[in-house]
Amino acid sequence: MDPDGRLDKGTTNPWFRRLVSATRTRPDWASLRGDGRRLMDLEPHLAEVVDQLRLVFPAGVREDDADYGPLLVILSDLLAERNLGVVVEAAFGFDRHVVRNRAAGALSYGKPPAEEVERLKERMTGRGWYLEDTEGCRSS
Missing domain, CATH: 1.10.150 (DNA polymerase; domain 1)
Incomplete structure (x- = not known):
């Protein structure tokens, strides 16, 4: 999956896009x-x-x-x-x-x-x- 949420086949899945963007905005887990x-x-x-x-x-x-x-x-x-x-x-x-x-x-x-x-x-x-x-x- 690339940063835009596309699967290897080049398709875009909105669910994966939301998942990827959510993980990018998570805080540092150590704190x-x-x-x-x-x-x-x-x-x-x-x-x-x-x-x-x-x-x-x-x-x-x-x-x-x-x-x-x-x-x-x-x-x-x-x-x-x-x-x-x-x-x-x-x-x-x-x-x-x-x-x-x-x-x-x-x-x-x-x-x-x-x-x-x-x-x-x-x-x-x-x-x-x-x-x-x-x-x-x-x-x-």
Whole structure:
């Protein structure tokens, strides 16, 4: 197929033409989140949380880390459920829907001990975490 959307036989197909022009206008995929939105498209208060998470966890967090459950509890105090998924996806690359389900579990049947949550809060603060539970961050 040539750039004009013509097949090898020289015929023009409008469907292929639209497909080719659409792929030419796509943004650079390296700067996108999982849903195709740019990280720059995050609301400023959410981008601030993502920046803080990357500062505190420069190597990232894995779902099987001991800190993952307590981190979800800490973030659920700071963010609305929907925003929690968006922030963790942007910071660590996890699927936002899975994050929301894991956070619900971490707040109910799989709740980590309060001591673990407080210990992680102290470690995060020592690494530069400064965000507090504010109503501005809880908007959906």
